[in-house]
Every structure is written in structure tokens, then in C-alpha cells.
Amino acid sequence: MVASTNEDTILWSLTAPPAPAVEIMTQDIACDVVVVGAGLTGLRTAVALAETGTSVAVIDAQQIGYGSSGRSGGQCNPIWRATPHELAAEFGYSQAERLIEATLTSADDLFDDIRRLGIDCGAEQNGWFQAAHTRKQAASLKGLASAWRKVGAKIEDCDSPGTHAGIGSTAYEFSLRHAKGGFVQPLALTRGYSRAAMEKGARLFEEAPATKMERKDGKWRVSTPGGTLVAEQVVLATNAYTDALWPGLQKTILPMISISLATQPLDAAQQASVLPGRVTMSDSRLAIYYARYDADNRLIFGCVGSTESVKTFGGPGRLRKGLRRVFPQIADIGIECSWAGRIGVTPTMKPHLHEPAKGVLAGLGFSGRGIAMTSVMGRAMARKVLGASNSDLPFPVTAIKPMALHGVSKAFVPLMAPSMSTLDQASVVLDRGLDRTSKEKPCT
Template sequence: MKLPDSLWATSATPPADTPALTGKHGADVVVIGGGFTGLSTALHLAEAGKSVMVLEAGEPGWGASGRNGGQANPGWRMLPSEITQKYGRNRGPAVLDMLNKACDVAFDLIDRHAIDCDAERPGFVHAGFGQTGKAFLDGWIREWGELGVKVERHDRASLKTLIGTDFYPFAMRDPRGGHLQPLSFARGLARTAISKGATVHGNSKVDAIHEAGAGWRVTTDGGEVEAEHVVICTNAYSDTLWPNLRKSVIPVTTFVAATKPLDTDRLATILPGRHAVAETRRALHYFKLDRDNRFVIGGRGNLTNLKEPGSTEHLKRTAREIFPALEGMEWEYGWGGQVAVTPDHTPRLFKLANNVHAALGFNGRGVAMCTMFGTQLTRAVLGEDTDMPIEPIDIVPNHAFRQLGITWHLATSGLLDRRDVADTTAALA
């Protein structure tokens, strides 16, 4: 399977050699899916002394990991108090601690293994409109602040200096976040996992998983592997390989567009601090600069644009609203990919059977979180305690109708977002 044309496919570091699986093999662990989650799991398991084989249908990074917006965002779209409430007094603090450290785990791993992926850590700016957006950002500043994170508050004027636009009335800057070239990161994870002893096979779509003695036999059309443990990391690209796994998330198509490199005049005003920025809007947009100073913006499709390759015209229009200086700028790339959404916007760590685990449902926040989940899956395989609860598989209720639900959500989100923008403007007038 060929990578889709994208900025990342053009500018990434070269891939490691990952030949297709042929013949019969044995391993301690077979990992299915070569995105951030599978590759981080393979790397951490190899470092723990396990023999690991990754089987990827395309090439490492072929899925969302090689197509995303490249933002390493801290946390989930939930406040610490909501997380404690969801996971309870016993589990909540461990989940919060895991969330707090997720960006560190990703950036430390990049440093430790010298992964060349244009990683920058100027912080993550979350910019908002409306009462809901303001309440969320106020809560974030207060609650993460109480947990020791030095989150800055910004208003329209200070934000203009920070990111170069007065489009948003309020925002926060969280120092934990940053951004990177995602396909280079995925390829770097693959290369590092291989250097630690893991084997990675591209063009190796797993078509079946069967019990075999005390372990499992995993087959592709070219070969098979017997392993004690199986870890499934197929996220939004999950198919019918394991019963009901694809029904545990709702795949949603989202898009990214990138300009040609900005000229010096535009660079002086657009994202001068090179921050990763995302909005609190329901139909949110997020943006950053790449290594060569291209403006890169991502967001969901709209009602008539829910399938790849789709159109990115709506993203370009929004980019010009936020930064009028982008008027006349030439756009060079546009592409799409699948995000795995769960009803409560939190990822899942499943035990599917004896020695079979899966992690998925990263809700568009996978750069740091999937890397962190590699450590969680490693602990699950090693039989150690995990921060995330390990749960039995959980199917999204009314899965067949959820795509319609997403369409409805997109329609209403746009209206509610426009009302929020108008309300905020009126309140500040």
C-alpha cells in the first residue's frame, strides 16, 4: 500500500528496510500495526529483552501516524477533575500522572535515540471562543497549575504577540507541548526498534489470528508467526481481524493542508514563536509551521466532505480568517486520514483474550499519547501494573448509526461555534 501524497511523505527521513514477512517464524510478541502505538510498544518490549515482530499492512507510519498534524499535545480534551471523576480516586491519580508525562516520554525518547524528526518544543497554545471554551481553558490553567504545570494565561493582545493573530479572545500556553514531522518520527521509531532487536515487516497485512498451543499463530499471505503474546495497534484502521475491535471506535476522516514556505514578511508575524496551536471550537482547527516554514493546518471535513482524498478548501479559508496575511499564499499539499473517536474522548487499553491486548481510540491526540501507550502495552505484556485500566472490549453503542451521528455533530458544531464567536465578540464590545 502506497503512502498518500503529503508534505510528510515528501519531506520525511528515509524509511528503514522493512521487507514483507515470508515463511514461518517464532517470537515472544507479535505486534499488529506499525504506527506510533505499535512501534513504541515494539521498541519498549525489545528494550525489556523480548523478541518482538511488528507486522504492518503498508509501511511503518502508513496510517494516521504518518499523516497527522504533527502536534504533540499534552493531556486529553478533559480537565484533571473530570479525569479523576471518570477513573475514581484510586486509578485517577495514576492516569493523570501518565497524561502529565506523555509529552516528556515522546520528546525524551526522541532525544535519547537521536530520532531526526524536526522535533520542537515551544509549547502548546490552546485558543478559544465562547463560554464553554473559556470555562475549559480557565479550568485547565487552574487545575494543571495546582498539579505543578506552569500554564500561562493569554488574552487577545498578548496572544497577538505570542502567535501573531488577534482572532482569538483568550488562550493558554502549556509548556509541555510541541510538534514534529510525524512520518519521520514513525520511521525513526521503526529504525530504533530494529536497532534494539525488534523485526519490522511492511506489506504484511495480518489476515488471521488463531490459538496455537499455549500461544497464538498470526498469518499473512506470505508467512506466519507463532508468539506467546499478540498486541493489536490498528486504531482507526482496524478491520474485522478481531471480532468487534473496529466497533470499539468510530473512524472519522480529517484533513491537513500546507502552504509553500512562507516568505520573510509573513514569517515575521505568523507564529513567530513557532508554537503548536489548537482551538477549543467543537469543529476545531490546529496549526503549526514545518521545518521549512510552511503553514500547516488541520481540521475535520465538513458535511459534504467526509471521505479521503476530499477537499481542503475549508481549511485554507479558515487559515486566511485567522491570519489575513496568508491571502494570496500558494497551497502546496492537502491530504486526509482516519482518526479513531470514542464516545467519551478517552483511549482504551483492552485485554481481548489471554495474552492478547489492544490499545486504540486516541481521538486525534496520538503523537504523545500513542508513544506513552507503548509503555502501557509493554507493562501489560510483562504482567506489570499499568496506569490505564485494562478493560474487556467495549463496543460503541449503536455503532452502525454513529457515522450519521458524526455528520449531525459536524452540522450542529458549526452553528454552535459561530454562536460562540458572536457571543464572545458581543461580550467584549
């Protein structure tokens, strides 16, 4: 029997080390840089700046890691959905080359950071399986892997036996194994960055929403209910929780929803059967399935949701159905909790780096690649603040371009999960239909 679920309870908030004691804004403050957003992006930026002696103040409207950084699946999936050739076509050869280089080292750089900064966040780098749910997607993944191997990525094609053994599931007939992939406890990582930033001299403030930004006397003034921060430069790192603080920025992304559940801890026999080797997995569905362990051997399983209440539009049912489909051997396992959170998605599924005014940077829109790429973005924005030229950065610095019909698209976000699930089911049915004229076993 499945145990009753403690819905809308975030596992990470129950298992992360305690949050550090931070300040409350009660007066005006002067510093070199104000970072708006105390998530992975903002805090990694603050660490890099504070390491150089730059005076930094980080503010957040809620608590450290309240947003995506404390709610995501915590998987480090270090590759784009686009090939290097497609990146070059989109950005130009020189820019693509820098992005490719940063991508290839992103996972190792993250786990090296964790070790160097002494962050206790359950980090494990055991590899990531990217599974195809249809033959069409299998062909696409083969092409993706081949293209990335040519530039040095460590990716292995896995046929049916290798996929079944590697993931512990017969739901897929082909996958890629990315040797550099892994996972972290995302809220613990976020809190670890906050401690590191504070140890290096940064000041952190919770419950300090930025209500206004204006330039006066050559400096930026960021207003909060408790006081005003005056600085040479401002970094906006609010991702899917971006509001109207800077005109148009909110409309460059869609705040999609990720929902997750945590099972009861698996016993040794179950662990040998499900994600053996403590790898991670995600698949090629539009309403993607993903899974990984936590430090206490719970299986974390997730998919696309509708709202920040996991219960909306059949979220729990979608999670349990997916779990049974991918891992039927633990179909009756108890579920301890489930939760939801926003992720920032851009039209191209790649993050944006903007410089909308002198002394203002914004990095957001990680589109499901946030664990690795927030670290890349944080370091890049710190370098830009310290004087690096745009031609030295891994991401192109672009103008803010609000999405067409953003309001309409945002209004339909709650319907996207069930719609994508329906399309996924149709793709599987089509795949099975094609299989009637082929001896090849379909992916499911």
C-alpha cells in the same frame, strides 16, 4: 493569488527521511510477541520490548506509518480535555493519579525519547496555544487550566494582548499557553521508531495484513497471506484503521477524519507575524482549527474533514476559509499540498487499553492526543507484556464495549465536519449577540 493545490498528497511522505528496508513475509515465524500495526503505538511498543531482549515481530497491512502516524498534524498537545477531578470521577482516585502523572510527563518523555534514540523528525518543543473561539469556551479553558495547575502542569492564561502576540492572530481573545507542547514530523518519528526497533532486534514486515487470530497449543497464531506468526502474546495497535481481526474492537472507536494543508514556506517577516516563536496552536471549535510549522517553514493548517479524500464536502474550502479567518495576513499565500487521514476517537475522548483474552492487548482511540499518548501507551503495553500489574499502568485496562449504534454513527461521519462547522458558526453568532449587552469584546 493562491497557487493550485496538489490535493491528496501527504507532505510528510515528501519530507521524511527514507523508510528503512524491512522484510516481506514469506514463511512461518516464531517469536515472543507479535505487534499488529506499524504506527507510532505499535513501534513504540516494539522498541520498549526489544530493549529488554524480547523477540518481537511487527506486521502491517500497508507500509510503516501508512495510517494516522503518517497523516496527522504532528502536534504534541499534552493535556486532556477533562480536569483531574473529572478523571478521578471517571476512573477512581488511584487510576486517575497514575494517568495524571503520565500526562504531566508525556511531552518531556516523548522529546527525551527522540533525543535518546537519535531520531531525526524535526522535533521542536516551543509550546502550544489552546485558543478559545467564544467567551463560553474561554471560561471553560480557564477552569481547565486552573485545575491542571493545581497538580503541577505548566499552563499560562493569556488575555487578548498575550493571545494576539503569542499566536499572531486577532481571531481569539483568550488562550492557554502550554509550555510543554511542541511538534514533530510524524512520519519521520514513526520511521525513526522503526529503525530503533530493528536496531534492537525487532523484525518488521510490510504488506502483511493479519487475516486471522487463533489460540492453539497455548500460543497465538496470527495468519497473513505470506505466513503465520506464532507467539506467546499479541499487541493490537491499529487505531483508526482497526478492522474485524478481533471481535468488537473496531466498534469501540469512530474513525474521524483530519484534513491538513501545507502552505509555501513563509518568509522571515511572515514568520514573525504567524505563530512567532514556532509555537503550535489549536482552538476550541468542534471542527477544530490547528496550525504549526514544518522544518522548511511551511505553515501546516488543519481542521476536521469528511472522508480520506480531502476534496469531499468542501474540504479545501473549509481549510482555506479557516486559514484566512485565523491568519488573514497570509490569506493569499500559495498552497503546496493537502491531505487527509483517519484518527481514532472514543466516546470519552480518551484512549482505551483492552485485554480481551490471555496474551492479547489492544491500545487505541487517541482522540487527537496521539503524538504524546501513543508513546505513553506503547510503553504501558510493553510493561504489561513484561508482567506489570494493571494497578501499575497509566491507563485502566477495560473490557471491549462496542459503541451503541456504531454502524449508524460511522455512516454519518462524512456529514459531521459540515455539521460541526455550522454549530461553530452558530456559537460565534450567539457570542456576538451576547456582546451587544456587554463591553467585553467577543472571541471569534
